[in-house]
Amino acid sequence: MTVLAAPFLRNPELQEMLQSLATIDRVRVSVHRLPPELRRRQMTREAVRKQLEQSLERGGVRVVETGVAPRVELLLVVATDPDVAGALAFNVRLMVHQTVLVDRLQRRLTVPTFADFVVGIEPEAEMTATVRSSIDVLAEKLTRAIRAATAVVGRQPGNVSENVHLKP
Structure with a gap:
């Protein structure tokens, strides 16, 4: 369970990930190829992408196809166990990739920051219903985290969405 208390914390105390x-x-949005267990259940990559985009837009984050913008990546993993008939294990993972400056290397790298x-x-x-629900939950958590971080860090000079500077 994630609890976001960011608006009540001073900036130095806010986790760097947030x-x-x-x-x-x-x-920008990218969705990995879906596992066969989901494709067999009529889930398509395009439908999953559209759902994620709509969830992000509902949360106030605009989805763009081109240009410099952080990339939201969705990965769905399903595992089966022959000893557990009729059940599937799943992992729905959402990551935000951004370009950061790594001081130690003096290089800009695109890495997952969240x-x-x-x-x-x-x-x-x-x-399928559980996976779809999980996508919406993760998108909502992300958009709430963006709003919370923005409320704390604010729109300070030099703080733009495509440039994040993380110190070693």
């Missing part, structure tokens, strides 16, 4: 989300107002996930075991018949 600080990196401040002022994000637009993102990650969250939902894991569980579900009956096969409920898998």
Whole structure:
């Protein structure tokens, strides 16, 4: 369970992972190829992408196709166990990739600066509904975290969505 208390913390106390989300107002979206267990249940990559984009937009984050913007990446993993008939384990992972300056290397790298996930075991018949719900939950948590970080860090000069500077 994640508890976001960011608006009540002073800036230096806000976790750097959350600080990196401040002022994000637009993102690009990528969805990995879906596992066969989900494709067999008529889930498509395009439908999952559309759902994620709509969830982000509902949360106030604009989705763009081109240009410089952090990238929200969604990865869905499903595992089966022959000893557990009728159930599937799943992991829905959401990451935000941003370009950061690594002082030690004096290089700009694009790396995940934020990650969250939902894991569980579900009956096969409920898998698609659970995965869809998990996507919405993660997108909502991300957009709330963006708003919370923005409220604390604010729109200070030089603090733009495509540039995050993390010290070693």
